[in-house]
Amino acid sequence: MKKILTIILGSLLFASTIEAKTLVAYYSITGNTQKAAEVVAEATGADLYQIELVTPYPPEYRDQVALAKKELADGTLPPIKPWPENISQYYVVFVGSPVWLGTMATPVRTFLASGVLKGKTVIPFVTHGGGGADNCFIDTAKLCEGCEVETDGWSGYGSMTFGLKKWAEKSLKEAVE
Template identity: 50%
Template sequence: MAHAADANAGGKKVLILYYSWSGNTRELAKQIQAQTGGDLVELETVTPYPTAYNQTVEQAKKELEANHLPPLKTRVDNLASYDVIFLGSPNWWYTLAGPVRTFLSQNNLAGKTVIPFMTHGGGGFANSLKDIKAFCPNATILEGLAILGTRAKNAQGDVARWLHTLGMAK
């Protein structure tokens, strides 16, 4: 992991890119956007996940077991213009949600600073940091933030402290 001094928000173009099924990761993304001034982009799949929790859990498990990457509706055409990418995902089966894995598999983030954030039900980052490093071997990965999904709406203080530590607050 790189140190916070390696990524100063001053003069850098910031993207907050995330996938959210239940809204928890979206909530964190909006808090990060409010405190950094970065551009906010939500990943959407061509075929939305089911609205029922258990069906989504099963679909996510099958996708992971089959190494299936769900096609994305979202495109980030100006990705090259960003220096820093906050990358958000729920923890699904101890790793990144399928839409985030799809994005990482289709985009080269070499030379970018990637800062992970995650919502979870108790598993923290699990394997997600290792997986991000595998998808982004030539990116600088900074310290991430993992928040319990049930705490996401009230995580402004945690987000502010984390961004301050990284030198990324506006």
């Protein structure tokens, strides 16, 4: 009986340790990626962190596309507000982004390229407007130097989250095995 209790308690402790060390970082303008990020956080017991720009993106879609095009063309990484102080405690970081011009949104590129994720397992997921994930996952691996990037990410159209919960659970399990 004592042995069984020890095993049960041990498993519970192990499960909560995994949960405590997982973060979901995301950027979102119109809420689609935020919704997906919330599903991932709930499925994995992870903490949520919203990436925010120091200077927010313009409100009009046309202006957003123009600015994103310019930033991607000249390699600008727009400054973001500080990430959580305790970020070093997370081993696994899910990173959510809208697809922008076939790649990760520029604020997410800033986060990926910052070096803060070095040595961590990074699992990307994206929402898009019909073009699919495009180069997002491969670009995540290129930008995040020294990270263990899972390139089999998840992508969803608009605010749809089909299969996301299962994918998140499976991805976390594989990452900690």
